[in-house]
Amino acid sequence: MQLLELPEEIVVHILHFLSALDLLQWRTTSRACCKTVDDYAQLQYIIQLERDGLVDTGEPTVASYAERLHHLHDRRRSWEHIQWKRKFRIPMSQDCQTYELVGGMYVQSRTHQDLTIVDLPTAEDETPAEPTTLALDFFSRDFAMDPSQDLIVHLDDRMEPAGGPTPGTRIIKLHIRTVTTNEEHPLTQTPVLTVPVPQHVLLASISMQIVNDVLGLFITNGFWQPRLVGWNWKTGQELFDMHNEHIPQNAAGFSFLSDSALAIPSTLGVGGFSLYTFDPRGPRTPTDAREPTNLREPSDPCEPSDPCEPADPREPHTRTDMLRPRTPTDPPRPRVPTLCTTLSLPLLRMGAHPTHILMHADPFMAGPRKAAATARQAGLATHQAGSTTHQAHFAAQSSLEEGSLEDALSDEDSLSDGHSSSHIRSPSQSVAVAPDSRLHVITIGYESADAEVRHFNLFVHNRTFLRELAAYDPSVGALRVPWRDWGPTRTRLMEEVIPSVLLRYVYGGRAVYPLRHLSTDGLEKHYLNILDFNIRGKPGDDAMKTFGVARKSTGHVRSRSAPTTGTAPPIGPALHASSSTLHGNNSASQLDFAGGSGAVGGGSSIAGGSAADGGLTTADGGTIGGRTDRSTREDEGVTTYVRWQPTTILERALFDMPVTTSLPFRRSARCVDEEFHAFELDQHRIIGFRRDMGDLTVFAF
Template structure:
């Protein structure tokens, strides 16, 4: 976490931070609220406590309630025109900024485009192309069609304002070199597998240019957890799914070494040199249909339940209650009760071990046995803490930010349950 320069004294700030961490560890929320949102959600975003959704025609913007405010809702429809005069000015010179318009040439492959913002950058990713603009200057600074990139590209994420990562069957780290070129810094490989092929998707919390208004502290952009969803054997309909968690700072170390002249570009890093201690690689048993399930160093995931919903909040920045106490290999499960919900907490630092495939090649999979695809066993040990709670209400998905857990219910009216 980093201070937002709110002017609050350090003793008060420390007290608030401890209360904040304790509430997350115990999943003790201060209030619950139900927010109704227009149905037929085709696009959505959750950033800085604001949830925006659209059905392709109407736009709904909801300022989500928190422990200190009740939130707000604004809807724009063709029948209800809301006009807002917006003045965009430069902070440094107070000069007006021109309205910037970007155009994308028609393409037969332009399907399901994904937009991402990172500081002053806007990225559009669609198969098989990546375009990045500096939206403040109105200039195109990167077009993947002009570069030699890994093929095929599975996904993209900004790591910082001048660093990004793309995935294929490995992780590729790039830095911007003004005015318009990029440099491949390093390629990080995943565990060696039998010839099953793989697809890697990546997700993390939003990359803020500045702290959200009114906050006392905010997660550092370099401390975000990156969640990689890895699937092997798609072409064989095996769908062997795993999740890998990596700190952003682990990836940025390779960028720092390159910039300090300590490493040559295009460095190839085998799994054994970075993965076992820098990641947590687990079998995937969580449903992640909706995004925004990660924020800062926390990830929320839902487990199957015959009645209600069971959620885990995984914290990769867990601090023991006493700074002098060492992180135990496996702390006991602690049951907690409150607000009629049963909660548990547990800290894990023992390695997660995934066994290797029992036979070489595809033989073990061709007989319908869905074992692990790895040539050798995979052991990872990035420590984390899990807080769990069972809710009596069924939800389709959960999202998270620094102040809230948002449960999504899709009924005749689309709604958010904010805790």
């Protein structure tokens, strides 16, 4: 019996276990297969989730698949055209020392010894919740959190008093607490983790990140060798400790790629990203008393001949337990993560060098927030058996070959979403951003030979890093990949458009930023801008098919064959000529369009498209960016377009050759009636901040 001879309900149930790519490939095999995929909302739901870079969380919901599908379409339109459903104003203190936004929870501290917690409203809420304030019994210099686990980790770096047990050192203490009650977290076996550092060291840079059970801490002052330490925050076990030769020189921070992988940017040479894997289950318990004290793997040829040789006492990380032989009762020594590959940045001219490289992506969450209480009561750990090889683990996370899904999505026929949506309890809670769809916004500073400093934003998907890890071959070892082999097709480089005022300006595949613009009539306008890099397809594809917008409910989208004219705000100093470029201060400037290929201060220029290949024609006679799928609502002050064509930065004082990048993105801009200093966003909302850091303005989608 063939599959299609079975009852259709059974066929659909079987197909429900396929991936989006499998469904799209199976759909092309016959008309009957095509009709089956097109007619069933639960199969279309799988495809549309992949299109938007989302995954189903598995949370129970009363919404049918037709309602969920309708919600996805509505969500897509709302974000593309920045059409929020509700707007809230939440009063907050102007005095803010530290802050964090994760999973719809905004937390800030005024004095380093208090917390103000706000559950941000959604589009379904009538009024916002009242903020709550908690007092801390320690000094919190910084904190990281995961509301889905009711977890917050506070960093206290106070000095050890002269009469203390270890005088002459500074003890960094990490307090593992609950967000909601500020109690010791019930799932941790070690409520306070400690890291000793020399007392004289001024810690200019400290950052923490949490991913599931893993907690990472990066510390440096720019002169002292940087250090990266990782723990399992539930067991308190140290997973790795990277310093000295085990961490790249000039390391400039870190970013988790998953709960078993991380990236470390470095400004050494032309700059680049070192990708590592580690075991989130921790090192094995020692059974040999002669286990080497050095942190290298035992097979490393640089292993010292004497396993009891003391560490260099001048090293700030020296601990007394490294000065004696190991015993079977000692805790296992943390291993150094495995270096898999290093991705290089573009070649530079003689005398030019990167000054800083900062990676930023949205924080990980272990699951939906509403499941946190149940998880705490059950006390369930989320450890999973790891694969026997690194490449098998990451191949599972990035199983789709680059371009294969995009090509298939480009050939998908549109599905009319004429479903009526009944009132349901937050269908948006049943979806989350897919880990491989997370966007890394990387801010890079370059200094030329004549001491001129320029800043750029590099946009890279998490899947790009995961695919490099999946290709790692232990028998070959770590490789260095030149920029030409990965950057031009998988990234987009712009002169800095996102001001580094506040973090959390990126979530999933989107980044948000403000812009002030002086129009040709001399009026100053304020814009809310969104760059969305979750674009499926490739240059030259039919935009109507690529984006799945040929639907009755989205008939306002025009095809490239019928271009329209209108005035569009500039994307920022990255893509257009400017008499006064914006570098984070949002100062008003007169921006002139230059036909898609204009000089960008300092002798650089950027080559783009023209009106001939579907670019947007502005009132000034210029064009914006190559082939586009554009919808303009002049009456609402909204402009949106898709950038398909590559852009080339000709910064002759910095780069050895023109730098061309082609990662497609959608840019949407809406004119707003007030000026914001910065924006943050998460899955369901955008938060606007004014310069006084007072009230929050929440735009709920």
